[in-house]
Every structure is written in C-alpha cells, then in structure tokens.
Amino acid sequence: MTQESPNRQTKDAHFSFRYPSRKGADAEGFGLDVDVSLPLRGVTAIYGHSGSGKTTLLRCIAGLQVFNKKTCAPDYIARLTVQGDVWQDQARQLAPHKRSIGYVFQEAGLFPHLTAEQNIDYGIRRAANKPSAEFYDHILSLMGIQPLLSRHPDQLSGGERQRVAIARALLIKPKILLMDEPLASLDSARKEEILPYLESLKEESEVPILYVSHSMDEVSRLADHLLMLDNGKVVTEGPLEQVLSRIDVPLPASEAGVVITASVMEKSPQWHLLRAEFPGGEFWLKDNGEVVGQEIRLRVFARDVSLARESYGDTSILNKLPVKVLELGPDADQAMCLVSLGAGQTKLLSRITRRSADHLRISEGQQMWAQVKSVAIVR
Template identity: 60%
Template sequence: MSISDCPSDTIQARFALQRQGDFCLNVDVTVPATGVTAVFGHSGSGKTTFLRCVAGLEKPDDGYLNVKGEVWQGPSRLLPTHRRPLGYVFQEASLFPHLTAKGNLDYAIKRASDVFDVELYDRVLEVMGIDSLLERHPHQLSGGERQRVAIARALLIQPRLLLMDEPLASLDMARKQEILPYLERLHETFDVPVLYVSHSVDEVARLADRTLVFDQGEVVAQGRLADVFSRIDLPLGFGEDAGVVLQGKVVERDSQWHLARVGFEGGELWVRDGGDALGRSVRVRVLARDVSLALACHEDSSILNRLPVTVSEIAADKDEAMAMVRLQSGKEYLIARITQRSRQRLGVEPGRQLWAQIKSVAIVR
C-alpha cells in the first residue's frame, strides 16, 4: 500500500460530495487512530454519508483517506470496499439468517486478511459474552444478542478500523442498556480505532473519547469529548440534555452514606456510590439544568457539591428567557442554564467569580 506523510497514528479524511438537491458533504478531518471517535449530529447532518465514504460505499466527487499511514483513497488510488481492512456494524445486525452465530463468525474469519488467531477468537467471545449463543440462528437471538454477534464478526475480520453506524438505534431501551457494557469492554480491550455514529447524547457521553460534530454536511466542532460538550456556541440542540462529561477517579468511598468522592482536574464531586474501586477511572456527567449559581458558598443547603468557578462565556438559549453560561473550574468546564433575570440579578458576566451549586451528578456507565 502507498504510504504518505500522514502520521501512522492518525486517520485523515477529506471528502467533498454534492448530491442532487441541497445536501453537500464537505469534510476535512484528522483524528487519532486510537479509542472511540463519535460522529455526532442531527439526522440528515451527514454522519452516515461520511461513514459510507470511509467504507468506500459512497463515491465522493473528491476524496482522500489515509488510515494509519496507508492510503485507501487518493488522486491515483481507490481501494474498493472489499479490500479495505475495516469492520462495519450497521443499525441492523445484518447476520446471515441461514448460518448459526458461529457460522457468521467463521465467515468473518475467512475474510480476515491476517491468519486465524485463536487467542483473539476466545477474547472476542468472552468480551462480547456470546459463547453460549454460538449454535443459535439469528431468529433465535434477541436484538441485543444479534448485535453483539455482529460486533464480534466485525472484530474477527481483524480490522484496522471499526465503523459503527448507530448500532443501538434499532434496540429498545432495555436492550440498549444490556449492550452498552459490552461496548465499553470492547473499547477497553481491543486496540482498534472506532468511528461511532450516533445522535444519542447518552451513548456518546458513555463511550466516546473525542467527537466530531456534524451540521449540514460539515464538521463544526471536533476534539476531546469534555471540551466539545462544554461549548455553548454550537448547534447541538441538546435542550434538557445539555451538559458536560468529566473524567475523574474515585478517591474516597463513604459506606455510611453510600457516596463516592470523584476527583477531577477541576475539583471534587460527591456521587452515588456504584461500587467502583478506589483509584478507578470514571466519567461523571453534569447537566446544565442541575447547576445553579451563587455569589457565596452556602453551607446551609442540601446541595453537597459546590465548586468555585469563573464565568468564561455566555450565550443566548433557544428560550429567550434563559441563558447558557460556561464556567471554568480548574482545567475543566461546567455549563449552567439560568434565567436571564437571574443573570442580571447576580451580575453574571465573563470573568466574574461565582460558586456553582450542583444538584445532581451521575457516573455514566
């Protein structure tokens, strides 16, 4: 394969595509070839079209794709889909109905570019929890089980890149909650970069390391998940789900009150104790609607979590009675959604030092 000057630890994609009508895809991004990059945005924003371009299923008018130093598409090169070392997981599991789960996995092994790896096979079965499902046909599996087999099949191709196009979209809430822990284990266990398309804030908050935000065929923001989710100038339309995701560690567990203290670069937060061991890395999500602002630290309150913050930025909310306030806490950021009246009464302006009172914090898992 051709090697370019693109670093071997990145994925570089440039696609220009004009369809009949108004839709136009115009993307130029470089992301690390590690972890999970969420491709996030509203329906019709271009997320799936972008993924199909990466897979070679869509032919852009102009395109360039370099994965870990290997050119898959360029001015003089166009690797067809079947020769791109990637795994693709769709909204529907798309298993071969006439084959058992094992038969579907065997098909992937035959397609793999590398020799069969028994250790990898056993690890995939264990991580996806499908060892007991191997002799069943797809119609004998639940939606979540079918999707786990589909993900296992994609992994056994031994891809250099894993594409996941809203893999939980067809599942009900119970099945989504069933499969999310397996996706987390996939992230932790396998050293394969993932492009994960989703319009679910909860999925992205739980799984992604970084995100690309799409709007009208363009990437309007990209970067570390915590940085992007804390921005208040983007057309994300989170509404009541607006909030930040913070990465921290469990530093204390209070067995008397069933609480755990999580330390992060902006301070510490008390959360409900979920049994996580001391020192374990966790993600906590703080919604803007759960953050109120005060001029002083109030000890005479039921609110446990209070952090000194500095107002970084203010933006108008879709509701003209409300305002979005970005707050700096150490090296991290929070968002508060307050009324315009409260903003005026408290004198909330950039640079103002205040106290953030956080009514609710949740570990996302």
C-alpha cells in the first residue's frame, strides 16, 4: 500500500484495498491494489477494460467481497472510511446491510412476481431510514416512473427496469449510490432513453455516485471525477477534465481527447449553429436546441485537432484557436504522437504523425494554431 503524504488533501472517502491472491490474478483469485481518496459528491467514474478490477473494487466498497486467509495473502490490507466512519479495517468488516449504500447492478434485479411499485416498497421496508412521502414522490418524478408503477418487470423495457431499480436504490436514502455498468445490458436506443435520467439524477440528487463503466462515452457525459484501473491497480485519478487532458493517460486512439465545460453565448438560426465560450476560446457547433446561457459539456477528440503555423482563412474548418504547445508525447502507434496544447486556461490534445511534428518543427512553448474539425456536445 502506498503511504499517504502528510500534505495530502483530506477528502470524504478513503479506500485502501490490497489483497494479492495466493492463486495469482486468475478468475478465482484476482488481486487488487488500490489506495485512493475520492470526493463524496457528484459522479466518480471507475473506468477500465473488462477484467481491470472495477466490479471487484465496487464489491469491496459494498462489503460483498469476503476477505479471509484462504483467498488472500497474509499481508492483505482492507480499509474503508466514509466521512470519517470506518466501514472496514483489519479488525472488522461492517456487514453489507449495515453500510449505507444503494447498489444498481447491470441487470435491474426486480422480483418478477411484484409490480414496479411493490419492488420499490420491498426495498424501502428493509431500509433503516424511511423516505418521506415528499421524497418518495420526488424520486419517482426524477426517474419518470409514475406511469410504470402498476406494471410487472416483463411489461417494462430494459431502460424502464433500470430506472425502477435506481429509484429503489435511492429511496433507501443511502450515503453512496454504487452503479455497476447499469447500461451494459441495454441496446443503443435504451441507453439513450435512460441517460437523460442519469443526468437529472446527477444534477438534482445530493447522493454521491460511484459509476463503473468501460464506456468512455458514458464517462465523458456523466462523470465529474475519474478513477482508471488496470490489472487491479490505479492508473490515474482526478477531476475528469484534468485527467483526460493528459498525454500519458492510456486510452485507445479512438478515445483520446478532452472534455470542456462551456456556456452557450449565441445562436444562429440561419445556419443552425450555436457559439459556445470556454476559458481560452470559443467554438461554433451544431445547435441541438440548447438555450443561451446554458452550460454544456463538449468533447473534442485528439484525432480531430490538426496543427498549423498560421491561421488560414480559406478553409471549411470553422473552429481555429491560437494555442501554445505544452508537451509532446509518444502514441501507442509508433507513426503517431500526442501533443498537449494550451488555449488560455483550457487544454486540448492533438494526435498527428511524427513526420508532421518533425515537418512543423513542433517544440514545447511554440505558438501555433489548432484547427478543430469536430466538436460534440455530450451534455
């Protein structure tokens, strides 16, 4: 386990899990080595490829992962504190039903013989803190499930079942909501159906969410904080926008890019475009019905950012920014490289060929123009 720095900023939850298996990192004995402090507010995404340890970590937090001498090496460590309360350490392990958590799995897990309302009420009866009638109505409204209460699970779509499961988890009034790839079993249409409800949940609920996903699209749209795992170890963690702007984050080439928070400043009905400002510049992009003054989240892929020494007027690219080269780094593809760029207070990434970097004589501190071919609104 890594040692905590005495100057380390205190946050709301600290997880220290280290238990190398006697059997090695196989399906029956997967090792985990995680020592992080995370904010208990907003959405923290736990991201990584399949088998990286995401669900194992969530099960540790929930108290579902059993620690004993048969499965763990003698020097295993397991400690979890939440808002100063110790939920687990070497001397004890708080039972799952005594931890104030709501858990939403990949499958909704509704009882087939009960209606949606009865499934929800079953969860409430087992809760330590009963919700008020006002809170009950608020959660049902937030998840948009009032018309579904009399239906049985087989009468609901996959997205509707998950919304009922989320409402059930919230109505026990947990300190933390754990979500283990809640959209993984849904097709694209059902995912788009439920994502706006998850966005509303993030905005309106005070319950912090730990959200496991292997989809960077979901992470970019929902997360405030990002924890990346690989082989049971922490690759990196921090605020989403800061982490994704780094050139050393091991994302596939198709996923490399930044997330930027911007504000809608102007709309052009003639061209069906809007102008969004962010610290360091502005983008023109497709108007999807946003309103002036609205805060939006933008995603800019590194593959869509090209570089030039001068600003060219005769081009179809609308968005051009003066930038400063901050750093150059290697890419998994030996023919390519990543360039970190500063546009005022905002960072961009550009993925270009090493030959282009050499031709342009790109170096740290150099002033250039970034040509952004595509910008997408993710929220």
